[in-house]
Structure formats: structure tokens, C-alpha cells
Amino acid sequence: MLDLLQSTSDGILFGATYALIGIGFTLVFGVMHKLNLSYAAASVGGAYCGLLVLKVFAGAPPLAVFFCAFLAGGLLGYVVYLACFHFIPISNPLATLMATVGMLLLIDEVIVHQTDGMPLNYPAMFDDVMLRAGEFTLRGDLLMVFVVSILCMAGLLALLYRTRLGLATRAVSQQTVAAQLCGIRVGQVNAMTFVVTGLLGGIAGAMIGASVGTLSPLLTTPLTVKGLIVTVIGGLGSIPGAIIAGLLVGGFESVLQQYRGVTERDLYVMLLLFVFLVFRPGGLFAPKGGRD
């Protein structure tokens, strides 16, 4: 019973990072009805950029690294928008999808070339803290990652529901033509969406680096896959869905690893995806369709 509780709590805490990645995928899909497959790679890229702070100021605190990753993520998000979406006709969905695949590979290669493929240490906060209740433990750094992730999600929801930008974003996602007719600059909203998701991605990458302790180019592919799974299970375009799905996938993965071993773990995560695709293809919180 203790093992079950421990695996579940560890998985849910780590699943907060999957939720952040899933939110990035789902937000772009919600606004532009397109998938940005380079999102996880850009998140990891943002996290790597965060380490530049340590090159300039050797003893910089972890918060400075996270902040730099946050900003770099936003910048990378804008670059991805320009390279893969802005100049490509909206009417050609395959072109943007393939462009983002190319961008994923490009970011991966740049990381590998700049770091020679070597994993780099990533600073963490409270990594020496372990909260104990008998045999049950909670990692201090994972708790911090969880809290930061929740705060980011809350910040995003506040942005979407309490600001003009959020209003414009929701309008564009529901009815692009009508939003345009109302004077909303769709191009600008799309660009800001990528910047906002990029900022979120930078934090996600930094939190993942902090929880793992090292950053490696190895992380981009599994994070992309997990992000897509979370997005589909949560419901394409649903932010609450991505949050719940992220925590669900994290917990599920951890519990299955405990009882079925690491070699079968990913098998069951994929089976979970197939179950949702067959029985609930819209995901947990399928958003209502627009009037078009």
C-alpha cells in the first residue's frame, strides 16, 4: 500500500511538468488548430539557454537560471511562430506540421552540437530536502516543481480569463473570422500565443531539468511524445484537460513502473492513449465546437 501511495505521489508531482508541456501543445492547437511538434524541444532549448546565466555569473542562484529559461523559452516560441507558422499558408496544415517537425530536429541538433551531446548539470532548489512521514517521503525539489507548475497554470488561466489578450485569444480560438471582424489582429494574437506558450515551455524545461538534475538532448523526444499523449487525453484545446491529463499520465506511469517494471511501463501508457482514442476520442474535456 505504501509503495502504491509513494509511486502515485511521485508520479503526480513529476506529472506537473507533463501538464505544462501538454498545456503548450493544447493552447497552440486551441488557437490555431495546428500542432506545434517542436514545443517540447523548444522547452528543453529554453532550459539550456537558462544555463547561459551560469556562464556569465558562475555562482548565480537557481532562480536566475529559471528566469533566463523562462525568457529564452518565450523568445524561442516567437522564433518557432515566425519560422513555422507566420509565413506558411494557414490553408496548408501539413506544411506547418512538417515545419514543426523540422524545427524539432533543428533544435535537437543545435543542442547536441553546442553541448557535444554531454548532459549538463541543472540547478535545483530544495533538492536536499526530503519531507518524511514514516516511510513515506516527498522530495522537496519535486514539490517545488509541482508548486511552480501550478502557479504557472494559474497565471495562464488568469491571463486567458482576466486580460484583454486572453479575451482576444479565446475569441480567435472560437471564431477566427468573427474575431477578425471585431478588429482583433489575429496574426498578433497568434504570435503572442506562441510567446506565452514559449514562456511556459521555458519554465517547464527548467523544472524538468531541476527535477532530473541534468539536462540532456535525450529529453526532447520522450517529452514530445508525453506532451502529445497528455494533449490528446486531456482534449485538444482544453487547458484544464491538459492539467488533469498531465497529472494522470505522470501518476499512471509511475504506478505501472512500480508493478509492471520499466520495460512494460510505456506499453501501458500507450494503451491508455488508445483507450481514450477509442472510447473518448475528444479527451477528458473536449472543448465545444465553434459556430463555423
Next chain:
Amino acid sequence: MKKIAFAVALAFAATGTLAQEKTIKIAGFGAKSGVVRGFGINSEAAMLAAADQINKAGGVMLADGSKAKFAVEFLDDRCTAEEGISVIRRIAGTDAVVAVGPTCSNVAEPLFGILQKKVDDKGDSGLQMPVFTDVAIKVGLAKISEWAFRNVPNEITMYSSLFYWLKQKHPEMKTVFGGVEEDFAHSRATWYVVMKDRATANGYTIAGETKWLLADTNFATQVREMKKANADIVAISAHPFSTCGVLKEMQRQGVKPKLLVGLTSTSTLETMQGCAKQAEGMMIPTSFAPVTKEGKSASEATAKFKGAADLHSMAAWENMFILKQVMESEKISGKKDAASVQADRRKIRDGLAKLKVTKGLLGETKRTDDREADKPYLFVQAKGGNWTVLHNPL
């Protein structure tokens, strides 16, 4: 006047042709992308450094008495079997007389499978290209083909010796718990076929084992299993990235075995850069440490080509000098036409097969009948951010 000018021009052209440097092409191949990219980079650097040293000393003597310089080209096989096979076929289509590689055992095994199994077997249309491996270390691969040769240490011998030595030094320690990177051919084989077997043979009880994947980032479950087992020795058969992940999780959960044993490929700079503090005290058997004059010199030369010296890259260095020796003893022609290139490849293969002993950076290396190497080795330990020599068993 025109005739004089023409004659002068002809003379210059002839001089130019005569002065054109002869080269012998050696193709290197290995992982230059992916998680084990470091090994490919280091092997390339070692090959280039060795070639540079050989060329500065005049190069390799050909059958006609002239000398040729080594030209090294290193190709990326991405640590995948498909790419490795594609690369070796590409190399076979060039004038390269031998290939040095690959990095990954999961590439070496299928790659050796496409080489001609038995020399002079007219019914076997396999590739006739000598491959001299520097890194791929999974046990017993060279016997797949008579065109495959390896200069890698024998992990069975090394771990047997290590566990024997540990038993003598620490007789109070009885149990071993294994952590294994399950989806990588080398790490997987080394735990199941080597470490587990050799530990048992030396009187240890296997207290259990736990598994993870190469790209895993969360090791909480595995380390909990390790903690429950409470073994005296924890043997981690994994490459640097996941080894560091596990060691950091062990630190978080307060898991402190009396001894830590690591995989040969983890005794590298990458581990020290990733988790020097957590790896403190880890012991690994290795076939290279810069303890001899030649070793130090090779290490410095490789660093000039932006590579690090470890048991794998220094095998690549040794391979270059062994190949020089073989080329000279077998009197290769160095000619570039297809028939001559193939003839030279055959000579190199036969020369490598004849070798009984080669010169290594730690001392003499014996060659076995199944085209493997019996290399000298020692035990290193992670101390203060460096791999230091713990014990020389020979």
C-alpha cells in the same frame, strides 16, 4: 619558343605528379549523435591525433618502398544498426582500406553479420571489408565474421578480477544489488552475462536487480527497490546519463551502499562532469588510465584534437598504430584502383588475423584466436572529480 614553353610546362606537371602525396584512407565510424555522441567524438579525435603523429614521423611504408600518409574520415552511424550498415557499405564503396568502429554494440552485432562469415567462402557474398573495432564492447562479437577484429577489453576477465579482489579486500561484504540500463545492448549484457555471473562465481549473493531505460529521468521506484534490498555492493550497469540520474536519486533517498561498482563505459569525463560528487568512490575496471609515458602522450595528443582519453578512445589510438604495423608487414600497395584496394583490404585482414601480440598503452595486449583482445587493465575509482588508479591487478 612554343616547344620550349611546352616542355617546361610538361616538366612542371611531371614534378607536381611525382610530388603528390600518397595517402592511405582509413575510415572511422561511430556515434556522433545521440546519447553516446561523446564516444564517437573522442574516437575521432584519437584517430586524427594518431594519424597526425604517424604522418609527422613519415607515414606508412608501402610495398614499393615509398611512404604514404594516413587520411582519416569519420562517419556518423547515429548508434543505430540501419545507419551503421549503410555507413559500412558506403565505406566499402570508397578506397578506404580498413574501417575502425563502431561505437555501439547494437550496431556492431548486425554489422558484423553482413560481413563475409568465412574468408574465401565463394558462396558467401558478404562484405569483404576489415573492421577493427575500438569501442563496441559486448562480449563475443568478433567471432561473427572473420573480417571482424576488436581491440576492446574483456569484461568477463575484468569484472571477475574486480569481484575477486573485492572479496579478498572486503570479506565481510556478501551481497550485490544490480541496477541495469535495460535498453542498451552493452549495459544489458554486462549485467546479465558478466557482472551478475562473476559476482556469483566469487561468492556474492545477488540481492536483486532493478531496471531502467537509457532516457529515463525518474528513478525513484528503482532506488526504493535498491534501498529495500540493502545490499553491501550496488553494481550499476548503465551509461553516464542514467548512471548520474540514479546516483542523484540515491543521494536524495539516502541510499549509501558500502561499495559502488560501475560499467566500464562510465569511467569517463562525462560522468565526472555530470555527477562527480554522487559518484565518489565508484570503482570500475578499465583498460586505460594515463599511467604510462605513452598513455600520457596519447592523452595529450588527443586533447589537442578536442577529444578525451578513455578506454574507448585510446583503443582507437592503439588501432591506428597496429594498422600501421600490419600494413607495413603485409606490404600493402596503396594503389587506388578497385582491385588493388580490395587486395590491400585482404592483406590487412590477414595481417590482423596473424597477430599474436600488440603494443598497447598499458602494456602488451594478447590477440585471441577469435579475433578479440586480451588487454591489460586496472581498477579506477572516482575521487575528487577524477578517475584515479585504485589497484593494478596485473
